[in-house]
Amino acid sequence: MDPVAIVTGIRRVGYEIAKDLLSKGFNLTVVYKSSKDKVKELQRLAEKKGRKVLALKIDLRDEDPQVIVDETLKTFSRVDALIHLASPYYRTPLSNISKEAFYDHFKPIAEAFYFMALAFYRASMKNEGPIKGRIVAFGDWAVEKTPYRGYSSYFIAKGALHSAVKVLAKEFAPDVLVNCIALGPTLKAEDLSEEEWQKILRNTPLKRPVSLRDVLDLTMFLLRTESMTGEILFLDSGRHIAGSGVGSVG
Numbered sequence: 001m002d003p004v005a006i007v008t009g010i011r012r013v014g015y016e017i018a019k020d021l022l023s024k025g026f027n028l029t030v031v032y033k034s035s036k037d038k039v040k041e042l043q044r045l046a047e048k049k050g051r052k053v054l055a056l057k058i059d060l061r062d063e064d065p066q067v068i069v070d071e072t073l074k075t076f077s078r079v080d081a082l083i084h085l086a087s088p089y090y091r092t093p094l095s096n097i098s099k100e101a102f103y104d105h106f107k108p109i110a111e112a113f114y115f116m117a118l119a120f121y122r123a124s125m126k127n128e129g130p131i132k133g134r135i136v137a138f139g140d141w142a143v144e145k146t147p148y149r150g151y152s153s154y155f156i157a158k159g160a161l162h163s164a165v166k167v168l169a170k171e172f173a174p175d176v177l178v179n180c181i182a183l184g185p186t187l188k189a190e191d192l193s194e195e196e197w198q199k200i201l202r203n204t205p206l207k208r209p210v211s212l213r214d215v216l217d218l219t220m221f222l223l224r225t226e227s228m229t230g231e232i233l234f235l236d237s238g239r240h241i242a243g244s245g246v247g248s249v250g
């Protein structure tokens with residue numbers, strides 16, 4: 001049977017991952033909030049390749065993520081992988097802190113991940129073989145090293161996501177493998193000027209953005225590995241070894 005992956009957050013990096021998975025024989029459930037255009041493109045591509053994309057319009061701040069796994073099972077009768085990229089990213093300066101902005105980050109990034117991963121784990125237990133499923137979360141290199149000033153809601157949520165990866169890797173072993181890609185500068189965030197973006201790239205030892213090819217290859221590795229779990233992998237053009245503080249954008 002063709003493998004089935006759930007991908008949340010398909011606007012940019014998630015879109016590239018979804019396309020790659022389709023070309024590698026996966027059927028997909030994609031979770032989106034506003035990126036209907038990307039859904040249509042993925043569905044067109046899937047049709048060409050004889051695959052299927054189930055699109056679920058879900059705001060991960062308010063909906064129970066159990067529905068994502070339930071709908072996936074209804075459509076495909078199985079689920080093999082969960083790739084969680086959905087994440088807001090905007091400044092929350094201390095002068096303008098609100099519970100709303102905090103939960104706007106925390107719910108989709110961390111809380112939804114935890115409950116989605118639990119639902120995924122239970123569903124994948126009926127899969128054959130010693131490894132029942134694999135989970136890949138997208139974190140951020142700066143959480144572990146030097147969070148940017150002015151983004152506290154985002155970084156607290158991503159920190160909880162990194163913790164959830166380690167905690168769940170232990171809880172789900174030996175059946176489901178859980179890992180995290182702590183991404184560095186890959187695609188410019190909308191709220192950054194071109195000048196800020198170039199400064200960020202100059203502050204990476206490799207002086208260039210993370211390549212999408214590497215993101216796709218590492219994701220695929222984590223969807224195939226038999227012996228890695230609980231890892232937070234820095235894919236960041238070496239930014240984490242550049243030293244503390246340098247390159248902060250806040």
Ligand SMILES: NC(=O)c1ccc[n+]([C@@H]2O[C@H](COP(=O)([O-])OP(=O)(O)OC[C@H]3O[C@@H](n4cnc5c(N)ncnc54)[C@H](OP(=O)(O)O)[C@@H]3O)[C@@H](O)[C@H]2O)c1
Nearest residue numbers: 009010011012013032033034035059060085086087186187
């Ligand atoms: N790009 C980088 O350089 C970079 C650097 C470090 C870490 N990362 C991490 O890598 C991942 C992908 O990055 P990206 O740049 O491709 O992200 P992006 O373009 O900013 O897209 C964010 C995605 O999150 C989804 N999303 C946000 N809030 C949501 C909610 N409440 N419910 C459901 N979906 C929600 C959006 O859905 P809709 O589009 O459907 O609204 C969108 O697809 C993210 O986790 C990001 O934090 C990226």
